Amino acid sequence: MKKLGINDLGKFKLVGGLDVYRKKVAFVLSEINVEKNDYFSKIYLYDGRNVKQFTSGPKDSNPRFSPDGKFIIFTSKREKESKEAELYSIPTTGGEARLLTKFKLGIIDYEYSPDGNSIAVITPIELERKKKGEDVHIIKEIPFWFNGIGWVYGKRNQIYLVDTKSGRKRKLTRGTLNIQTLKWSKDGSKIYFIAQEDREKRPMISDLFVIDIKTKKVNKLTNSEWRIGDFLPIDDGTFILRMSTLERGIPTNTHIYHFNPETKEIKKLTAKLDRSAYNSLNCDVRGKSRNPLVYKEGWIYYIATDGPKANLFRVNLKGKIERVVDGNRSIETFGLGDYISFIAQDATTPTELYILKDGKEKKVTAFNDWIKEYKLSKPEHFKVKASDGMEIDAWIMKPVGFKEGKKYPAVLEIHGGPKTAYGYSFMHEFHVLTAKGFVVIFSNPRGSDGYGEEFADIREHYGERDYQDLMEVVNGALKRFDFIDEERIGVTGGSYGGFMTNWIVGHTKRFKAAVTQRSISNWVSFLGTTDIGYYFAPDQIGKDPWSNLDGYWEKSPLKHAPNVETPLLIIHSIEDYRCWLPEALQFYTALKYLGKTVELAVFPGENHDLSRSGKPKHRIKRLELIVGWMERWLKK
Template identity: 85%
Template sequence: MKKIDIKDLGKFKLVGGLDVYRRKVAFTVSEISIEKDDYFSKIYVYDSRKVVQFTSGPKDSNPRFSPDGKFMAFTSKRHKESKEAELYLIPTTGGEARLLTKFKFGINDYEFSPDGKTLAVITPVEIERKKKKDDVHIIKEIPFWFNGIGWIYGKRNHIYLVDVESGKKRKLTRGNLNVQTLKWSKDGSKIYFVAQEDRGKKPMISDLFVVDLKSKKVEKLTDSKWRIGDLVPLEDGTFILRTNTLERGIPTNTHIYHFNPETKEVKKLTAKLDRSAYNSLNCDVRGPSRNPLVYKDGWVYYIATDGPRANLFRVNLDGEIERVIGGDRSVETFGIGEYIAFITQDATTPTELYILRDGKERKVTDFNAWIREYKLSKPEHFKVKASDGVEIDAWIMKPVDFEEGKKYPAVLEIHGGPKTAYGYSFMHEFHVLTAKGFVVIFSNPRGSDGYGEDFADIREHYGERDYQDIMEVVDEALRRFDFIDSERIGVTGGSYGGFMTNWIVGHTNRFKAAVTQRSISNWTSFFGTTDIGYYFAPDQIGGDPWNNTEGYWEKSPLKYAPNVETPLLIIHSMEDYRCWLPEALQFFTALKYLGKTVELAIFPGENHDLSRKGKPKHRVKRLELIVGWMEKFL
């Protein structure tokens, strides 16, 4: 059998973005073209009997069925010369797609009205217009940019109504509101939506609003205390909300609530399951998908991260919770018609479409059949009892051609977040390393999602219990698996994992090579330069750089640069607005100034999502750099 290679990245088919009407399922299949250095996508339809390609592409996605099932809307970019996002409509019986309209700054989301005659579209809008030829940025607010988008100052997301027959559009919301998601009322006279009222001063707060389509009057229904992510309006005038109450700041789990706007009564439906109501598992080969919230027959269906797995759950209004789709895997998205359609993956199987009907599950696509020709290392789970008695989930993956009695180098992988998780999802990077002869070690230390709020809450304690957990995982792996060469262990991670890699090399010399990616090296500079810095750093580190100057410096890996002895490769993207380029530059400069072994790789035109959504050739180059660095020093 074959070994997986870096350039096999181009073979993955990324299945995602589904919608369901009765027995029909529309979904998107994306391809990664290394040769053309781009991504391409088409829409497919499963009609309960067979799967057929429905659109020709090259960049069709986000399908939505009309309420009567006669039409499908989708977004695309079919005109190469146009930079605008295009919205199309096509009969579900087939035929030519008709361009409805275009939006200059993209389409974030959209929904059909109950009668199918109107589409409500969320799109970025300039609320302060710049002169066309003026290339000077006059900035009056924070945040001024956002990762993967670019400049956002002077813009807000607003709702437009698009006539399905004529394609004419009219603006519905205005002003400072920043709309995030929407749902129509059953009679089509109102639209309920979630929006930020003041993203500069209250960046973590979003509220539930309603707008009357005749009067255009907007009313706020909640009290600016929560971060609301999604909603489902019920027939009795109450709502199902996916909400984070922020009681413990960012580590607070997002739960499902029942909300009565008249009485302001709020009930946490998922109180019996201390887990986040979304999928937070890491994966580098997944397709774009919505995170649905579906109410059907008295049950609310939602995805939650439960340890190293993301499963489909349902909860009723009495708070009774059931696991609908379980297993050691990652449920990416789902839809409900006459059966449940869902997209899932696991550690050795990339994304595919499945259906659940009458309690029986069936796989209906096989776009990634090529993977069965490859010999893959399956993650082996082990528990680590930390020094304070808490159990930590950890895994190793043996080299593909593993031989008993032989010693192997190992690479410790650290996930980002920190409130995400590793688990039963496909990581191409891990399989590349095992194919190259490395053992891969990974874990979910304190700070990770999926294990409850107490476990996730490391605010003001970065580099303490989380660092201990990671080092104790390495100790336990060496004790259990004698084929790991303790003198040849490397470490790598991105975002929070990059911060932790920087922290590790400043606090121990036990690793012989390190690769830090999209990292944080200085919390003070992070506070003032990144899209989320001004609220993420105060939440995670405590206070701000003026009232906690010492704390910000104590938790900054830059402080410990003189201690670094591990050869370090720094990988960073030029347009990473989550952890901006200076985080890499200052750490590289410090280490070079101090005479350390360090190199810096900067990727132009890329952002914080280089490893997941970057240009295919850059993704290949990144993996080549990581493997090359580990091979050189291990």
């Protein structure tokens, strides 16, 4: 059988973007075109029996059925000269797609009105327009930019109404509210929405609002205490909220709540399951999908991360929780029609569409069946009892073609977040390394999602228990698996995993090679230059540099640069506004100044998501650099 290689990236079909109407399921199939260095997507339709391509592409996405199921609206990029986001409508019986309208700065979210005559669209607008030809940025607020978007200062997301027949659009909301998601009232007279009132002073707070369509009067229904991500209005005038109370700051789990706007009474429905109500598993070959929240027959359906897996759950208004779709896998998104439709993957099976009907599950698509021609290393789970008694989930992947009695080099992979998780999802990068003859070790140390809030809360203690967990995972792997060559172990990670890689090389000589990606090296500069730094750093490190400079500096890998002896490759993107380029430049310059072995690879035109959605040729180059560095230092 074949070994999965770096260039096989272009073979993956990314299934996502699901919506349902009774038996019909619309979804998006995205392809990675390495030759054209781009991504192309089309909408497919499953009618309960067959799957067929429904739109021609090349960049169609986000399908939504009309209330009567006769039309699908979707976003696209069909007009070659246009830089605007285009909204199209097409009959579900087939035919030509019709351009409804365009939005200059993009489309964030949209939803049909109950009567199907209007579409409410969230789009960014400029509060103050620049003079024609003006190229100077006059910035008066933070955040001034955002990863994957660019400049966001002076812009807010607002709601427009689009007539489904004429395509005419009219602005519904005004002001400085930054709107994130919306839902229509059942009678179509109002729109409920989630928005930030003050993203500069209270960036983690979002509220539920309602606007009357006729009068345009806006009322706030919540009291600026929570971080609300999504919601559902239900028939009795109350709401289902997916939100965080922020009791533990950012590590606080997102739960499902029942909220009464009249009495302000709120009840946590998922109190019996200390898990985040979303999918936080890492994957580098997944399609873009919504994280749905669905209310049906007294049950709220949602996805939750439970340790190393993401399953479909439901909870009723009394707090009874049931697991609807189980398994060691990652449920990406779902929809409820005449049956349950969902997109899923696991550690050796990329994304596909499935249905669950009458208790029987069926795999509907086979876009990634080509993977069956390849010999893959299946992750083997093991647990490590940490020195404080906590059990840590860990996995090992043997090299493809593994032979008993032979010693192999190993690479420790560290996930980002830190509140994400590794588990039963497909990681092309891991399979590439095992195909190249490396053992891959990965785990969910303290700080990870899926194990409860206390486990995830490492605020003010970065580089302490989380670092110990990782080192104890490596020690545990060495004790259990005698085929690992303890003299040839490397380490890599991105974002928080990049921070931890930087921290590790400044605190131990255990590793013989390291690759740090999209990392943090200096918490002070991170706070002042990045899109979320001004609230993420105070929440995670504690206070701010003016009141806790020693704490910020002590937790900065840059302080510990003189201790580094591990050969280090630094990979960073120029437009990474989550961990901006100076994080890499400072660490690289310090190590060069100190005479250490270090190289820097900088990717133009890429952002924090290089490994997941960067230009295909850049993604391939990134993998070549990682593999090349590990081979250079671990296979001598």
